[in-house]
Amino acid sequence: GAVVSQHPSRVICKSGTSVKIECRSLDFQATTMFWYRQFPKKSLMLMATSNEGSKATYEQGVEKDKFLINHASLTLSTLTVTSAHPEDSSFYICSARGQGTSGISTDTQYFGPGTRLTVL
Amino acid sequence: QKEVEQDPGPLSVPEGAIVSLNCTYSNSAFQYFMWYRQYSRKGPELLMYTYSSGNKEDGRFTAQVDKSSKYISLFIRDSQPSDSATYLCAFLTGGGNKLTFGTGTQLKVEL
Numbered sequence: 001g002a003v004v005s006q007h008p009s010r011v012i013c014k015s016g017t018s019v020k021i022e023c024r025s026l027d028f029q030a031t032t033m034f035w036y037r038q039f040p041k042k043s044l045m046l047m048a049t050s051n052e053g054s055k056a057t058y059e060q061g062v063e064k065d066k067f068l069i070n071h072a073s074l075t076l077s078t079l080t081v082t083s084a085h086p087e088d089s090s091f092y093i094c095s096a097r098g099q100g101t102s103g104i105s106t107d108t109q110y111f112g113p114g115t116r117l118t119v120l
Numbered sequence: 121q122k123e124v125e126q127d128p129g130p131l132s133v134p135e136g137a138i139v140s141l142n143c144t145y146s147n148s149a150f151q152y153f154m155w156y157r158q159y160s161r162k163g164p165e166l167l168m169y170t171y172s173s174g175n176k177e178d179g180r181f182t183a184q185v186d187k188s189s190k191y192i193s194l195f196i197r198d199s200q201p202s203d204s205a206t207y208l209c210a211f212l213t214g215g216g217n218k219l220t221f222g223t224g225t226q227l228k229v230e231l
Contacts, residue, residue: 043222043223044164044208044221093164108152108219111164111166114161114162
């Protein structure tokens, strides 16, 4: 149990284009989903927290107009990087927090496999 | 003082060794303690989760929490090359939403 998927796993795009990353909880419902960014050999940096049906809460310094988050259902959240630039190249990871389904902890996060974004 | 301190390593051990990974923390409000394993270019995988002082065992892994000393450990017995990864400690306050991570310890288990 507690499987989170991300799609795509890798994307290369041209500067100025927008990229959408999907995060799905496959076998549980997630009250809250999180988006992280990770630079090489660094720990995870939380970008935003989203709850189903409401606006995301962004961490300080994260541009909400650049990183659009939509949490349309209890199993799906999307991150759209708008007008991507080379400095947005990074490893983006989502996580989901369970809703109390049997066997799934509600006090921790389950992570997706990550999406590597390269902006040329 | 940082909220969480974790030695980044790298830590290199021979196959079969017992590995000890540690984190110290300063926030008394942390009530949930986790260890994640992250392979290169992959998302973190939850290994151990506990909310009380003492030991919790799962196969070759043992998580230890000492709330009085604000210290948590992860022990790996009979380490294997497949255990080579970065290990992240993570903490959550009661009622909180955001995980606080250590910087991660890079472990290499050599044949």
